[in-house]
């Protein structure tokens with residue numbers, strides 16, 4: 001079956017977040033582009049200066065979120081992401097990263113780390129559905 005003939009798919013066909021928090025762990029975070037920064041400031045209801053000082057790590061022109069105890073400063077073990085509406089678009093995109101489309105090794109690595117990936121699908125099927133979804137949406141966020 002070609003991608004063209006594939007029935008309309010939902011993100012939930014290939015991924016359902018288990019809220020395990022694994023993707024919020026680590027000593028660095030995704031970077032925030034200008035729109036991410038604006039959205040986060042609005043979601044937090046603070047001044048940009050306050051958000052910058054409390055939550056951002058700025059290295060040259062790169063803006064990331066601070067980390068605390070090895071996880072993103074916004075991650076709470078009980079609540080998950082505490083800035084959900086204002087999270088960077090890359091957080092919303094994860095784990096359906098476009099690199100999955102070009103390299104099965106990326107798919108395997110992401111599937112290993114993210115328990116939300118539908119483990120019943122082989123790479124070809126997963127890739128076909130993801131490609132279709134990405135054609136339909138400018139930025140594929142869940």
Ligand code: SF4
Nearest residue numbers: 018020021023114116
């Ligand atoms: S690793 Fe996957 S399942 Fe776990 S919180 Fe992140 S996206 Fe959700």
Ligand code: SF4
Nearest residue numbers: 024072074075081091
């Ligand atoms: S902003 Fe939210 S989703 Fe993104 S790394 Fe931080 S806690 Fe996780």
